[in-house]
Amino acid sequence: MTDTKPITFRIRRYDPDVDTIPHWEEHKLNVPDGMTVLEALHEIKAEQAPTLAWRSSCRMGVCGSCGMFINHLPMLACQTQVLHLGTDVVTVAPLPNYDNVKDLVPNLEPLIQKHAAIKPFIILSNSKEIDEPTGEFIQTPEQRDEYSQFTFCIKCGLCLAACPTVATDPLFLGPQALAQAYRYTVDNRDCGLQERLEAIDAFHGLYQCHMAGACSQACPKGVDPAFGIQLLKRTLVLDSIGFGKKKSSLARVMPLADVVKAIEEFAPPPRTV
Amino acid sequence: MANKPTAYNNRLGLKGWVYAGNYTFERYLYIGHRLSGLGLIAYMVLHIIETANRMRGEEAWAALMGLFASPVFKIVEYLLFAAAVFHAMNGVRLLLVELGFFLGKPQEPIFPYKSSVMKHRPLTYIIMLLAGLLMALGGSSLFFK
Numbered sequence: 001m002t003d004t005k006p007i008t009f010r011i012r013r014y015d016p017d018v019d020t021i022p023h024w025e026e027h028k029l030n031v032p033d034g035m036t037v038l039e040a041l042h043e044i045k046a047e048q049a050p051t052l053a054w055r056s057s058c059r060m061g062v063c064g065s066c067g068m069f070i071n072h073l074p075m076l077a078c079q080t081q082v083l084h085l086g087t088d089v090v091t092v093a094p095l096p097n098y099d100n101v102k103d104l105v106p107n108l109e110p111l112i113q114k115h116a117a118i119k120p121f122i123i124l125s126n127s128k129e130i131d132e133p134t135g136e137f138i139q140t141p142e143q144r145d146e147y148s149q150f151t152f153c154i155k156c157g158l159c160l161a162a163c164p165t166v167a168t169d170p171l172f173l174g175p176q177a178l179a180q181a182y183r184y185t186v187d188n189r190d191c192g193l194q195e196r197l198e199a200i201d202a203f204h205g206l207y208q209c210h211m212a213g214a215c216s217q218a219c220p221k222g223v224d225p226a227f228g229i230q231l232l233k234r235t236l237v238l239d240s241i242g243f244g245k246k247k248s249s250l251a252r253v254m255p256l257a258d259v260v261k262a263i264e265e266f267a268p269p270p271r272t273v
Numbered sequence: 274m275a276n277k278p279t280a281y282n283n284r285l286g287l288k289g290w291v292y293a294g295n296y297t298f299e300r301y302l303y304i305g306h307r308l309s310g311l312g313l314i315a316y317m318v319l320h321i322i323e324t325a326n327r328m329r330g331e332e333a334w335a336a337l338m339g340l341f342a343s344p345v346f347k348i349v350e351y352l353l354f355a356a357a358v359f360h361a362m363n364g365v366r367l368l369l370v371e372l373g374f375f376l377g378k379p380q381e382p383i384f385p386y387k388s389s390v391m392k393h394r395p396l397t398y399i400i401m402l403l404a405g406l407l408m409a410l411g412g413s414s415l416f417f418k
Contacts, residue, residue, distance in 0.1 A: 014281050022281060072294045096289065099280035107280055149379040162296070164303060167289020211367055212303035213390035214296045222382020227389035234373035 004030035007082055009044060011052065012093040013103050022100065025049065031082045037092060038066055038077035041104075054104035061220055064156030068104055069093040074158035074218045095161040097170075111157045114173050117199045118181040123192025135255040143188045150183035150228050152221040159215035159225045171204040175215035178206055179228030185235060193239065206232060299390050299397060306363050309356035316353055351415055355408045362404035366397060 007029055014022035027044045038056055045052045056066035059078045066077040070092055071085055082090060098106035124130060159175035160166045166174050173181075181200050185193050200206045209229045216226040238244045254262070285292075290307070293300040327334050340346065369375055375393040 016279050016281070019281075073296070094283060096283050096285045098283060100283040101280050106283070146379060149382060152382060164290050164300070167285040168287065170284065210303060210306070211299070211370055212296075213299040213388075214293075216388040216390050217297050217300075219388075222386045222388070224379075224382070224388045227376055227379070230371050230376060230389070231373050231379075233371050237372065 002032040004032045005083060006088075007031045007040075008089045009040060010089060010091040011041075011044070011049070011104070012091075013052070014094075014100055015051075015102060033081075033083055035082050036078055037068070037070055037075075037080045037082055037090070040082055040090075041077065041092070052104075053102045062154060064154035067095050067106070067156045067158045067161065069095055069161065074161040076156060076158070076220045079220055095157060097161050097163070097166045098157065106157070106161075108155075108157050110170070111155060111160055111174070111176060114177040115155065115180060117173065118177045118184075118196050119192060119199075120180050120184060122184065122187060122190045123195055124189070125191040129253065133253075135253040136259045137189045138254045139188055146186045146188075147183045150179050150223055153180060153183075153223045153225075154221055156220065158218040158220060162214035162218035164212050164214065165208050165210065169204060169208060172208045173199065173205055175209070175225035175229060178209065178232060179223060179225035181206075182228040182232040182235070185232065193235070197236075200232070201236065206236065209233075297390055298394075302363055302366075302397070302401075305359060306367070309360040309363075312353070312356045313360060347415065351412055354411050354415070358404050358407045358411065362400050362407070366393075366400045369396070 009027045011025050012022050013025050027048050029040055029043060041054060057063040061076055061079045067074060068077050070080055074095055094100045094104045095106040101107050163175055165172045181196055184190050213226050216224045219225060291304055293304055326337050370393055375396045376389040377392045
């Protein structure tokens with residue numbers, strides 16, 4: 001039989017139909033090695049608190065649903081092992097800086113709205129190329145490396161819960177959206193920086209970030225939003241003094257005939273068996 | 274029931290600003306930078322008010338200078354100096370980091386992964402050591418000369 005350790009879970013409860021303010025409830029559980037906070041919550045719900053509500057789905061750090069404030073740090077409940085926290089009392093609260101819908105459920109709508117505000121898609125200088133492509137875009141592995149780290153964002157919202165600026169300025173775009181703005185801006189296929197400036201280069205935009213680094217500590221996927229934001233600042237500064245990278249989508253389109261030729265050129269050698 | 278809120282406002286507000294909890298060293302520097310900045314702004318306002326006292330005549334000015342010569346104000350003066358040094362040195366760090374220096378290059382987040390905060394940690398330590406040295410030198414010249 002696996003060894004277990006008794007752990008007290010302090011869980012913040014809030015039911016908008018009954019409560020005006022949240023309250024704390026304590027539940028004791030014998031926790032075996034390897035049990036995650038999410039698994040512990042499932043067990044508490046099954047045996048002690050049937051009305052406990054939270055949001056979760058994949059149980060493997062991919063969907064980004066189970067973000068919670070565990071021992072005063074934003075974490076994914078599915079990736080956090082209880083015994084690794086090293087405390088006999090584990091506090092579990094909903095993510096701060098979001099409205100609390102019920103128990104451990106935050107309202108992530110502002111996150112999605114801010115994400116949409118920075119136009120998170122490739123913007124071409126010639127929009128005709130989208131409907132009637134004349135070829136394929138060329139992108140070297142080095143060009144892909146410039147943004148690939150920032151594509152791992154799962155929109156769990158932990159970074160906004162960690163950000164001290166979001167704590168006082170609800171309109172601040174926040175680490176998630178700004179890091180994604182850099183992800184698309186630095187993409188060599190994209191020419192949308194000017195279109196994004198309306199949201200980024202605004203009072204509640206990029207320069208409200210004061211580099212506390214908490215977002216990068218909180219990010220469960222290693223996206224390092226603080227890094228993306230600082231690189232975006234550099235991009236904008238260089239752009240404003242005329243040293244920005246000049247981009248032209250059309251120049252990077254490889255005609256279809258050349259694409260076929262390139263595929264033939266880099267084709268694997270013929271099979272020998 | 275129509276006006277009953279459907280969600281609880283869970284924004285941390287000022288507490289999210291001033292309480293760093295289990296976050297990293299840089300998060301504490303953020304608080305220090307903000308507090309020292311606010312302190313320096315407050316000093317600037319007080320300094321203007323203080324020097325304006327000269328207009329009230331020589332006696333009023335001399336009385337005020339006498340007050341500032343007290344040991345309590347010497348400590349206040351040192352705290353002001355320390356805040357200015359910290360703010361300036363941390364400002365240099367922020368200037369470098371916010372322009373993308375000392376942060377390395379973007380990389381696939383594969384274990385053991387190092388965030389940009391940890392990548393520029395050596396710079397942070399060097400700058401904070403220099404700030405500490407300047408504060409010690411300033412303190413020795415102010416209190417022990």
